Amino acid sequence: MNFSSGRGSMPITSSSAAWKPADAATDQFPAGLRVLVVDDDPTCLMILEKMLRTCLYEVTKCNRAETALSVLRENKNGFDIVISDVHMPDMDGFKLLEHIGLEMDLPVIMMSADDGKHVVMKGVTHGACDYLIKPVRIEALKNIWQHVVRKRKNEWKDFEQSGSVEEVDRQPKQSEDADYSSSANEGNWRGSKKRKDDEEETDERDDTSTLKKARVVWSVELHQQFVVAVNQLGIDKAVPKKILELMNVPGLTRENVASHLQKYRLYLRRLSGVSLHQSNLNPFISTQDAAFGPLSSLNGLDLQALAATGQLPSQGLARQQAAGLGRPTAKSSIPMTLVDQRNIFSFENPKLRFGEGQQQHTNNKQQINLLHGIPTNMDPKQLASLQQTAQSIGNMNMQVASHGAQNNQNNSLVMQMGQPQSRGLILGDSTVSHTPRLLSSVGQPILSNGMASSVASRDGIPEHIGALGCNPISQASSMPNFPMNHTSDLPGNSFPLESTPGVSSFASKGAYQEDVSLEIIGSGGFVPSYDIFDDLNQHKPQNWELQNVGMTFEAPQHSSSLQGNPDLAQSVLVQQGFPSGQKNGHNRSAGVVSKAMFSA
Amino acid sequence: MEVVQIQRTLMDYTKSLFMEGLLDSQFLQLQQLQDESNPDFVVEVVSLFFDDSEKLLNELTIALDQPSVDFKKVDSYVHQLKGSSSSIGAQRVKNACVAFRNFCQVQNIEGCLTCLQQVKQEYYLVKNKLETLFRLEQQIVTSGGSIPMIEMGF
Numbered sequence: 001m002n003f004s005s006g007r008g009s010m011p012i013t014s015s016s017a018a019w020k021p022a023d024a025a026t027d028q029f030p031a032g033l034r035v036l037v038v039d040d041d042p043t044c045l046m047i048l049e050k051m052l053r054t055c056l057y058e059v060t061k062c063n064r065a066e067t068a069l070s071v072l073r074e075n076k077n078g079f080d081i082v083i084s085d086v087h088m089p090d091m092d093g094f095k096l097l098e099h100i101g102l103e104m105d106l107p108v109i110m111m112s113a114d115d116g117k118h119v120v121m122k123g124v125t126h127g128a129c130d131y132l133i134k135p136v137r138i139e140a141l142k143n144i145w146q147h148v149v150r151k152r153k154n155e156w157k158d159f160e161q162s163g164s165v166e167e168v169d170r171q172p173k174q175s176e177d178a179d180y181s182s183s184a185n186e187g188n189w190r191g192s193k194k195r196k197d198d199e200e201e202t203d204e205r206d207d208t209s210t211l212k213k214a215r216v217v218w219s220v221e222l223h224q225q226f227v228v229a230v231n232q233l234g235i236d237k238a239v240p241k242k243i244l245e246l247m248n249v250p251g252l253t254r255e256n257v258a259s260h261l262q263k264y265r266l267y268l269r270r271l272s273g274v275s276l277h278q279s280n281l282n283p284f285i286s287t288q289d290a291a292f293g294p295l296s297s298l299n300g301l302d303l304q305a306l307a308a309t310g311q312l313p314s315q316g317l318a319r320q321q322a323a324g325l326g327r328p329t330a331k332s333s334i335p336m337t338l339v340d341q342r343n344i345f346s347f348e349n350p351k352l353r354f355g356e357g358q359q360q361h362t363n364n365k366q367q368i369n370l371l372h373g374i375p376t377n378m379d380p381k382q383l384a385s386l387q388q389t390a391q392s393i394g395n396m397n398m399q400v401a402s403h404g405a406q407n408n409q410n411n412s413l414v415m416q417m418g419q420p421q422s423r424g425l426i427l428g429d430s431t432v433s434h435t436p437r438l439l440s441s442v443g444q445p446i447l448s449n450g451m452a453s454s455v456a457s458r459d460g461i462p463e464h465i466g467a468l469g470c471n472p473i474s475q476a477s478s479m480p481n482f483p484m485n486h487t488s489d490l491p492g493n494s495f496p497l498e499s500t501p502g503v504s505s506f507a508s509k510g511a512y513q514e515d516v517s518l519e520i521i522g523s524g525g526f527v528p529s530y531d532i533f534d535d536l537n538q539h540k541p542q543n544w545e546l547q548n549v550g551m552t553f554e555a556p557q558h559s560s561s562l563q564g565n566p567d568l569a570q571s572v573l574v575q576q577g578f579p580s581g582q583k584n585g586h587n588r589s590a591g592v593v594s595k596a597m598f599s600a
Numbered sequence: 601m602e603v604v605q606i607q608r609t610l611m612d613y614t615k616s617l618f619m620e621g622l623l624d625s626q627f628l629q630l631q632q633l634q635d636e637s638n639p640d641f642v643v644e645v646v647s648l649f650f651d652d653s654e655k656l657l658n659e660l661t662i663a664l665d666q667p668s669v670d671f672k673k674v675d676s677y678v679h680q681l682k683g684s685s686s687s688i689g690a691q692r693v694k695n696a697c698v699a700f701r702n703f704c705q706v707q708n709i710e711g712c713l714t715c716l717q718q719v720k721q722e723y724y725l726v727k728n729k730l731e732t733l734f735r736l737e738q739q740i741v742t743s744g745g746s747i748p749m750i751e752m753g754f
Contacts, residue, residue, distance in 0.1 A: 043649045043684040050633045050641060087679055113683035135626045135686040138633070 030145030031056035034078060038068040038096065039085040039111075044134065048083065051138040065091035072104050079106060080148045083132075086112035086119060094126045101127050107147040111136055160219070218260055225249065226260060235268065603745035610736040611748055617733070622726050627689030631749070643734055649688045653723055656681045660716055664709070674712065675704040681719070692722040 035057045039045045045061050052059040060079070062068040065088050072079060082100055086093035097108045110123040111132035123131040129147040132140050218226070229246035230238040240258035247257070617623045634641040656677050663674045682697035696719040703711030737747050 041652065041680055041684050041687070043645060043652055044687045046645050046648055047630065047633075047687050050638065050645075051629075054633055085683075087676065087683075113679060113686055134683050135629075135689070137626075137629060 033057045033145050034080045036060045036079045037083045038062045040088045051141050055142050065096040069099055081107045083109045086110055094122055097126050097128055107151045603743045606740050607745055607748050617729055621691050622729055624689045624691040646688055646730055649684055652684055657720055664712055669709055671704050671707045690726045693726055696722045
């Protein structure tokens with residue numbers, strides 16, 4: 001390793017260890033935590049590096065902020081946390097902090113010899129997760145992993161915020177995380193988790209729910225249990241009391257089940273109506289949380305449905321992306337997280353088209369491709385913004401993905417929702433002209449339903465597109481799932497798919513057989529999904545259309561329509577706990593979307 | 601000299617540096633970071649500190665010598681020096697920097713010049729002492745002994 005001995009001379013980055021896959025350190029968490037340390041003072045840099053290595057972290061050091069940023073950009077998922085000095089010659093530490101928050105959404109710790117209150121406050125306001133005063137002692141560094149875990153936990157939480165309470169112990173989900181969070185969970189919570197499951201759920205209800213207190217969080221697992229119980233009883237005979245008994249979840253009340261059941265019923269009804277609500281892709285975008293993994297499967301499907309309908313105007317996508325992006329803590333794009341890493345990558349590859357979910361983790365750069373295939377309606381500005389958002393989304397995806405989120409196919413499904421247009425975006429077919437192609441293919445069935453007008457308008461497509469954009473629609477799933485979106489009653493409860501594996505799960509849902517054609521998932525192109533549209537068309541396409549129109553197509557009405565059709569938004573969003581960054585109140589939809597995802 | 605004697609000398613010498621406030625517990629942290637994988641860690645870091653500090657002191661001298669002093673720049677240099685000196689435990693240097701910054705903030709050129717002198721003085725002093733310390737350590741090592749860990753009552 002080498003490091004510059006001069007301050008302000010060439011930027012130097014050195015790695016203390018070769019990059020190891022995140023998984024490698026899972027069991028030894030926090031050992032192996034990948035830290036990037038930025039400081040123009042070579043003495044401090046060296047000391048910090050040594051200290052961090054003593055803590056068994058993987059350290060990369062930079063003496064310039066610009067270098068640090070490029071390193072981070074090149075290795076989107078290569079780091080877990082960043083430690084940066086405040087005073088640096090080439091860039092203010094706070095500025096770097098902002099960039100990192102926006103682009104990569106990593107936890108950042110500021111440090112300085114300056115312990116003045118205003119500086120520390122600045123750190124707080126800029127979103128630093130901690131502030132260390134120099135000289136830094138090794139004890140202070142030993143605990144930095146907590147910020148990584150906390151951030152991930154919060155992302156999950158946010159995801160759920162739209163309507164459901166999070167279950168603290170999402171052990172299964174967490175254990176899927178490739179890196180530390182799962183280790184941390186295992187290490188710290190394993191024993192206690194199970195025991196405290198109930199307690200925590202109760203606590204969570206009170207503490208974490210942003211909505212009313214004592215609100216139950218319908219996590220993916222919980223919902224799955226619910227669905228299992230309902231199916232066992234038979235949808236007609238499923239009464240809350242019996243469901244509750246079957247589920248046998250301590251702390252769950254009949255009322256919880258009853259309200260959830262109501263929503264579920266509406267969801268099912270919507271599904272059969274096969275209406276695609278793409279309105280709220282936003283939620284997707286916002287929920288980056290890995291936690292969404294399981295949910296994402298549902299979401300993915302919805303997205304695909306949405307995408308399939310091609311109703312999401314590019315603008316919407318852009319907006320969504322914009323909405324979803326740019327939040328330091330925000331979930332930059334829900335779809336991203338949910339989407340399988342593979343899906344994310346499909347963005348990057350314009351050629352990939354939809355089914356390609358290749359996992360190109362590191363191609364954030366290609367994010368730009370997202371904008372490809374943007375509907376021609378998009379004007380350059382939007383395109384540009386989309387690109388940006390796409391990029392950030394891509395970045396974020398990377399981030400999210402790297403969090404060991406459950407990057408499963410489901411995730412990708414979520415993305416899929418982005419409608420064909422979004423797909424175009426995601427794929428980044430660099431030419432807007434692609435979109436028309438997409439549209440035609442996708443929109444055809446839809447158009448036949450008279451949607452054509454709406455499709456064409458594309459104006460209204462709200463952010464959803466953005467959300468969709470994030471996901472390589474390749475997973476394309478059958479949009480039919482979207483019908484669920486219609487229900488406004490799904491305040492963001494997520495109806496996790498019973499079977500995780502992406503689209504296939506839809507197929508298995510008896511009630512929605514017709515929707516099952518969603519099998520598109522994973523296919524190379526989304527074309528297959530169009531079959532669904534035929535089905536969809538048969539099912540009250542108008543509803544969908546109307547709703548969609550309201551939600552997505554009419555740009556001017558966009559916000560109002562969205563407001564007016566919370567369900568639409570919700571259904572589209574699938575993602576719960578949509579980040580506040582959502583525009584047009586899509587937040588709610590985020591929650592709904594997840595529900596929509598369920599395909600039963 | 602026998603190794604044991606050198607070791608004792610080293611211990612006493614190091615202790616005196618702490619007693620006099622030239623070094624603080626941060627230096628101990630550095631020593632504790634040193635291990636087999638990095639047996640010269642302390643020497644390396646301190647050498648880095650020396651190089652860096654001398655550059656800074658030069659810059660400071662030049663900056664304060666200007667007809668129109670850029671206090672922001674001066675302050676930034678002093679801040680850096682403060683940071684690095686505190687990181688290796690050069691307590692008196694750090695304290696001198698703190699005083700220096702105060703004068704920068706009020707843009708008192710005379711005060712700054714005095715402080716610069718102070719900082720330089722402290723710096724060369726601690727540099728000298730540390731070099732002696734390292735020499736003692738080196739002697740021990742070449743004589744086949746091991747460097748004793750300082751147990752301070754901090």
